[in-house]
Amino acid sequence: MSQINNLISNYRRHVGIPWQSNLAGRQRVWFAVYPPSEERRLRARIREFEVATLEAKHHWKVVDITDLPARWLSTHEYREAYFEEPSALNMIEEELKSHVVSFLKDACQAQDAEKDAVVALLGAGSLFGFTHLSSVIVDLEDSIRGRLLVFFPGEYERNVYRFMDARDGFNYMAVPITCSEGLQI
Secondary structure, three states: OOHHHHHHHHHHHHHOOOOOOOOOHHHHEEEEEEOHHHHHHHHHOHHHHHHHHHHOOOEEEEEEOOOHHHHHHHOOOOHHHHHHOHHHHHHHHHHHHHHHHHHHHHHHHOOOOOOOEEEEEEOHHHHOOOOOHHHHHHHHHHHOOOEEEEEEEEEEEOOEEEEOOOOOOEOOOOEEEOOOOOOOO
16 A cells, blocks of 8 residues: 555544544644655645545645745745845744744634634645744644644654654654554554
């Protein structure tokens, strides 16, 4: 079975498990972990995650942030200076992170993101090199009413996530759903 097939199968089993209602925000986060090289295959099959969610009697909402950092940067007052000197982008990391967090909070608090909904975050890889996904998720925790499914291009091993296979790992309390055979919890 392919890695994305395994991920869909593991997600289908996981989303079908009855949800606890008394969880903290950080416990409402699921990371669907897949190799970054599988991004196009995952996107081509995103509808299968939706079908699995609906079959489990939950609502589904996709929030795609793929172009959010680029759109934000294109409107920034000093964009030309950053294009000339990309290393200066670290000076606006907090500004961009705040924009991303605000965008995602609005999505998680919208009427169609009820307590029985899965809000699926697609395009997290676009944050790579701009800001840390882990800090975005931490700032977002209190806004999650149902479940936040983060499509996570990277690795998960021994309770450590490695984003885009390039950064030092971070330990986060999210529930991992992996491409491995069988459900990982």
